Amino acid sequence: MTASDRAAQLVRIAAEAAGDKLADDILAYDVSEQLVITDAFVLCSAPNDRQVRAIVDEVEKRLREEAGAKPVRREGEREGRWVLLDYADVIVHIQHEEDRMFYSLERLWKDCPLLDLPDGVNAHREQRRAVGSASE
Numbered sequence: 001m002t003a004s005d006r007a008a009q010l011v012r013i014a015a016e017a018a019g020d021k022l023a024d025d026i027l028a029y030d031v032s033e034q035l036v037i038t039d040a041f042v043l044c045s046a047p048n049d050r051q052v053r054a055i056v057d058e059v060e061k062r063l064r065e066e067a068g069a070k071p072v073r074r075e076g077e078r079e080g081r082w083v084l085l086d087y088a089d090v091i092v093h094i095q096h097e098e099d100r101m102f103y104s105l106e107r108l109w110k111d112c113p114l115l116d117l118p119d120g121v122n123a124h125r126e127q128r129r130a131v132g133s134a135s136e
Helices: 005-020 049-067 097-103 123-134
Strands: 024-030 042-048 074-076 082-086 090-096
Touching: 005 024, 005 042, 005 049, 005 090, 042 049, 042 097, 049 082, 049 090, 090 097
Parallel strands: 042 090
Antiparallel strands: 024 042, 074 082, 082 090
């Protein structure tokens, strides 16, 4: 079994929304073979709590407007370190960089297939690297 078309749609929208708010290392895993509670995970991170919250707001707004989706559960928003948005078909994890490194969800789900994300979702990361290497 693979992720549903609905899950793929939600993954695309969530990844684009996160990318628009400059989330780092956006990845999506098809976890449908491993879990019965959801089809996919979207993972992304940000360097500070304020940006985590901005990403959360944009993901929720875009999924509501473009797919009519509302989270069935939200966790961690008060702390702003690791926010989980559960849309049933897709769970979006938005983590502070330090928490992402510590919990290393990529390591836990490395056996699950990565889902293709729209071109440009992680483009700002490449731009930052280019600017950083040019200034050295």
